[in-house]
Amino acid sequence: MFVAMNRFKVTEGQGDAFEQMWRERKSYLDQVPGFLHFLLLRGDEPGDYISHSTWESRDAFVAWTQSESFASGHRQGSVQNVLQGPPVVSLYDAVITEGGGIPASK
Amino acid sequence: MFVAMNRFKVTEGQGDAFEQMWRERKSYLDQVPGFLHFLLLRGDEPGDYISHSTWESRDAFVAWTQSESFASGHRQGSVQNVLQGPPVVSLYDAVITEGGGIPASK
Numbered sequence: 001m002f003v004a005m006n007r008f009k010v011t012e013g014q015g016d017a018f019e020q021m022w023r024e025r026k027s028y029l030d031q032v033p034g035f036l037h038f039l040l041l042r043g044d045e046p047g048d049y050i051s052h053s054t055w056e057s058r059d060a061f062v063a064w065t066q067s068e069s070f071a072s073g074h075r076q077g078s079v080q081n082v083l084q085g086p087p088v089v090s091l092y093d094a095v096i097t098e099g100g101g102i103p104a105s106k
Numbered sequence: 107m108f109v110a111m112n113r114f115k116v117t118e119g120q121g122d123a124f125e126q127m128w129r130e131r132k133s134y135l136d137q138v139p140g141f142l143h144f145l146l147l148r149g150d151e152p153g154d155y156i157s158h159s160t161w162e163s164r165d166a167f168v169a170w171t172q173s174e175s176f177a178s179g180h181r182q183g184s185v186q187n188v189l190q191g192p193p194v195v196s197l198y199d200a201v202i203t204e205g206g207g208i209p210a211s212k
């Protein structure tokens with residue numbers, strides 16, 4: 001399994017607006033091969049957010065970043081104006097996996 | 107849903123030893139109410155690791171940190187001697203959840 005995280009530092013007072021932008025976007029992820037799970041995470045530290053996606057493999061993630069779904073998703077306008085700086089992408093391979101899984105959403 | 111991450115910076119050349127310690131530990135998580143999923147993540151940045159657990163709720167996570175399972179898990183000795191500094195805990199509420207879920211392990 002593979003996890004991609006994009007870390008955002010949201011301007012003070014703009015957290016609700018930032019979350020609303022994410023809720024209103026179309027994610028285009030449902031149909032992407034190898035996509036497993038997406039979370040928008042709000043940290044305990046003020047303004048700290050992560051867009052967090054889990055994939056069957058790094059290859060599936062890389063293929064998505066080169067796809068039309070990715071381009072469509074990222075053409076929807078930017079959250080840039082409520083951020084304190086550019087988001088920071090970090091990529092992770094799962095070395096150990098344990099547990100009963102995570103249920104499907106909705 | 108709720109996510110707890112503990113970020114580790116592992117000393118150069120000690121990555122394999124660090125992973126081995128995690129593989130050999132008993133996690134005691136299987137029986138913990140509200141526990142969903144655990145990942146040990148290895149980042150693309152050298153030495154960058156995250157122990158990453160997903161929970162039904164923050165309350166379930168907090169209850170675990172106060173339980174005997176937690177104490178037993180953390181009594182197994184420390185990875186401290188292969189780290190460049192103390193690990194950093196960050197806690198997150200899932201604001202948006204999407205996708206078909208994550209399959210059970212093993």
